Amino acid sequence: MPDEVPPRLHVPAPAIRPGDDPDFSHVAIPRAGAVRRPDPGENPEEMRDLAFSIVRVLNRDGEAVGPWAGSLTPDQLREGLRHMLTLRAYDARMLTAQRQGKTSFYMQHLGEEAVSCAFQRALRAGDMNFPTYRQAGLLVAAGYPLVKMMNQVFSNAADPMRGRQLPVMYTAREHGFFSISGNLATQYVQAVGWAMAAAIRGERKLAVGWIGDGSTAESDFHGALVFASTYKPPVILNIVNNQWAISTFQGIARGGAGTFAARAHGFGIPALRVDGNDYLAVHAAGAWAVERARADLGPTLIEFVTYRAGGHSTSDDPSAYRPKEEGKAWPLGDPILRLKAHLIAIGEWTEERHVQAEAEALDEVVAAQKEAEAIGTLHSGERPSPREMFEDVFAEMPPHLIRQRHEVGF
């Protein structure tokens, strides 16, 4: 019998804080290629190991190795690289635009570009993502026009959301991108509902729920897992573990669990844990889960392990709570550099072509920005009408809103 002692509150804290040396030695990183690829139909209970390791394809030498390799052609990989370069350039420009007062707010993807860019390529038309604010790569990879994204960020007259939504809260139904909510986690259970609807209609469409590591603590995460476990609809539940939730490290949300992926086991849902900075691993894992969904084998949960290299948003300064150098010490590296190295290693890319691709991405972003700014930005140019404020509250405007709209003078 263990000794009785007074209890104490165990408050998890990161080992390192500003002023300390970054240290990720506690993060166990398996060799690329080391993790098995089970048959998608395998009993979830037999796949538990996959929630405690990390599926990785790209090794240190830039080679694609192991059972998860080979899901993409060199052409597709080059396109993937282009998407990530575009997203990074887009982020950089929008950050600057925010600092210039052209918009009120922005959220970037620095270091996490592979997760959304690669995953999107495992989907097909008709599938629906239920994203958070940090998956704009889904739009880029789906070919959604950059200028429309910028119009949204600038809340100008061409903003498809008509100025109503905070910047980066995109919606793009035709591109498989559900309307982003500012309330964390709510989309996760909606994704399950969407997949249930597909199952009720018997239509071959799937839904993908996205959530951050910190947000897994929210109630909607549980609601999603419960309903997914019960009705087994074609849904993929992704967790983007970028180590931070604003200022709180992932230990606060994860608590005593080994990994976020392990949360799925209590629901009989198979879970993968995947190198989120490895474009090939992200795609292969996504494709595996998609296979399961399309074969009506039910939900899959995937934890993508990555690192939020930038601030939480333009309102945040991470140096207040973590060492400035932590991002550089992150052991899974930079997703763009890793894919670039792979393409070079297999003889499908060169340093020169990379420089050129970067320049092209920037050009494309700059051109789009010009176009968007020519329309307007938050405080200048053509802006959405105040009239828009009263539209779409309901399909048909009820008398009290008409009255209020008249009061504004429209």
Added chain:
Amino acid sequence: MPDEVPPRLHVPAPAIRPGDDPDFSHVAIPRAGAVRRPDPGENPEEMRDLAFSIVRVLNRDGEAVGPWAGSLTPDQLREGLRHMLTLRAYDARMLTAQRQGKTSFYMQHLGEEAVSCAFQRALRAGDMNFPTYRQAGLLVAAGYPLVKMMNQVFSNAADPMRGRQLPVMYTAREHGFFSISGNLATQYVQAVGWAMAAAIRGERKLAVGWIGDGSTAESDFHGALVFASTYKPPVILNIVNNQWAISTFQGIARGGAGTFAARAHGFGIPALRVDGNDYLAVHAAGAWAVERARADLGPTLIEFVTYRAGGHSTSDDPSAYRPKEEGKAWPLGDPILRLKAHLIAIGEWTEERHVQAEAEALDEVVAAQKEAEAIGTLHSGERPSPREMFEDVFAEMPPHLIRQRHEVGF
């Protein structure tokens, strides 16, 4: 690659419905004594097996066997039997009283008496239960006066809750019994908060959260597990799996998970699955979890496997959704008969003493009921004053409530 097929909604349904023959052959019941008793300090990850079996002590011959046996003396067992007999007699009388119109509503424990009666005996003064409406055995085993319980059920002038609460929604702070809420599951996360408070103060008290199988689907269940996992306070999280949630069988809430106990694993919390109709097993499991809490080893989750032999409440008729005979086919038997058989088997009880004990329990209940009814019942005798309606909304009555109270004439 598995074949692509259109998805369909998988709606779990019990194999048997009214008109069918009861069949529990799918419920795997291990032999009594077969499940190991790990050291309370063992790594949760090493104890996973305990969530997929059933800790049992009493075998078919009424013997207490295996590593979980021996936590109680014959005297304690006789007392336990008396508690269960009292609770059963109490339930029977209150059911009748409700049918006679002496109260509006009642909820019984038939078949589940061992869970709350035995668990309470693993606690000590200062510990706090956060019960559902189906754990009145905690009160009986803690020596709370039956007449006070009845005053509450009858909403009479001596009702400690002053007529404000639905019958069976007891509160008894001094007896370690938190105020029952009509809203399912809310108490579960509060129990974690209570335990966090004990840890913050460094006081040797623990909290016990109680929840039904169906209610594990609620958000508060997740909140409780997340916070328990993060701060590791001295809390025991009990799930009473009585197979039904009103008309829905446990498969609706459990979904694809093997067991409810398994939900804990995703949080790094050790879990036991226990024969809820085995008084000795319930107590031993409770004592084990209590040991963990008192040694500051953090939370434990326990699933008690039992069967709701009666209707959900006096408003429910279970024959509409399950075979009438299902209760009799339940393979874990009746908790009272099993403890009785054990006491007889070890020479500490006889059929005669049992008959006598039943009569004594009934006498005690009848006497208490007389006393309570002499005060009043819902529609007769002395009833709580309407004035009580306005008290305790706040510590001090604000002007608007004084005004409203005056309007009623008090």
Added chain:
Amino acid sequence: MPRMTMIEAIRDAHAIAMEDDPDVVVMGEDVGYFGGVFRCTAGLQKRFGPSRCFDTPISELGIVGTAVGMAAYGLKPVVEIQFADYMYPGYDQIVSEAARLRYRSAGEFTCPLVIRMPTGGGIFGGQTHSQSPEALFTHVAGLKTVVPSNPSDAKGLLLAAIADPDPVIFLEPKRLYNGPFDGHFDRPSVAWNRIEAGEVAEGRYEIPLGKARVVREGADATLLAYGTMVHVALAAVEESGADVEVIDLRTLLPLDLETVTASVAKTGRCIVLHEATLTSGFGAEVAALVQAECFYALEAPILRVAGWDTPYPHAQEWDYFPGPARVARAIQTVMEG
């Protein structure tokens, strides 16, 4: 015309909607095999199969949250919250999601969803089976809120709610499920299907949302009520002998302000009734609107008769419930004012 209880009328509306439109799906706790604790969905699973009507886990968040996803997909979910008192775990999905989806996506996604919930007191249900949370919905832009007071309205309003392209909160006064209730708890109750007031037309018909109904014409004062309180109002008027106009609001949002102000302009006196707690109840909104619109017509202050600002008690139910005696007193007061 056949007579039905409100339960049967609601069941009928479901069946018609499901028959007419394969996208209508019904879900909630105990609504499938069993047909709901109030039996409002009885027979639907058998008739339409378990993909169209099914039991859910006990998670109001999950019920509303998945329904939002289904509605966005293109289905028309009609979900049941077992008691309005249990809607709170789903409130975030209602307020932050269902109500705002059309707006924030500029119409790319919509949320044609009906959330039904039994509401109100009078059944000795205590504080968690008696609440009337309508004001928590009327404050939220993007929601419509409906409260029927009889079987015929229940059916026509529910069919209109299901046809509506936006989320509708449909509050069913549980004390009216089986028969009318005028607050005289000590008198025998009559079942809807034994009286003319229980007549319900066959087949599909819709009662438009946003239209109130003058239940009783009168010249001396206007009594505004909805749900169970419509019957209490009528009883109180009857007993008071005054010539009071009684209006059943039926839809709280959008409110039929025209019918309301026309009446108050005529009578010059106004009382609003509801079971919900007084402070910040829907009566406050009605009083604020009526005083603004009818200021110069009003001959006495607008009175509110409502539940007290306490949780809904069990034993003191009839001291809490705003019954005909309190309403009659208010009529007297407003007539003297």
Added chain:
Amino acid sequence: MPRMTMIEAIRDAHAIAMEDDPDVVVMGEDVGYFGGVFRCTAGLQKRFGPSRCFDTPISELGIVGTAVGMAAYGLKPVVEIQFADYMYPGYDQIVSEAARLRYRSAGEFTCPLVIRMPTGGGIFGGQTHSQSPEALFTHVAGLKTVVPSNPSDAKGLLLAAIADPDPVIFLEPKRLYNGPFDGHFDRPSVAWNRIEAGEVAEGRYEIPLGKARVVREGADATLLAYGTMVHVALAAVEESGADVEVIDLRTLLPLDLETVTASVAKTGRCIVLHEATLTSGFGAEVAALVQAECFYALEAPILRVAGWDTPYPHAQEWDYFPGPARVARAIQTVMEG
């Protein structure tokens, strides 16, 4: 007297309460090491240790739910919801649990809990960083609701809220955190600690809950406001040139009806202001009360100036926000009425 921003005043109140009472504990998302996204709890963890001030998982349900358990145990939790817009997942625990615990347990358990949340708009926060949900609390029996409008009040009211034996909802107008804001978004802003209005007394003092404050005396009309709208009201009055009395309600529930009715009895005209959506907003309750209490004194209909009945938009913030121009128009209307 030292000058402080509202953030510093709130921090000060926390520190004093924690210093005086070891049972005061502070928790919420990002409130620990980092000190809160608005920095209202900065330094507390360092000073009082991680058992007294700590970060929580992102679960408003968990924050409020565990706090209810802690409060019942005997601690005094002061919790932060990062934005009022995110309180909905915790709403059930607030409404069904915190608000009713004393009542349903007949005082055996109580819930001395303060739930702080930044509220209101004016920061281009869009629909999920701008809401004013006060009416969703004032409708609930068992809750007190407080909204300070300046650093000194924020400190004194927060200390009173922490000392209160019941749950208190403490709404902090985020647009006032750093300086007053009168709605003139195109003018430069001043920090509290640069102006006299930012003076805050040192040490412990409490401003009793339930007491309004006459901010500006006047004879022609009464302007009732709280939070940011107090400053908008003052600016509008200034600009209108009318002799209008401005009252800062400070506590919405319990409401200081006496101060309100005394003023309206004097002026005969009344306007209620708030940022929240108009319909079923707290202004409805105030209007309903004032018309009932001051019927014979009123010379014009009570006007409400409030947020429109739409979600809070991003780009159209200044068309949505009830700024001084709209208030001035209302003053003119009410004076003509």
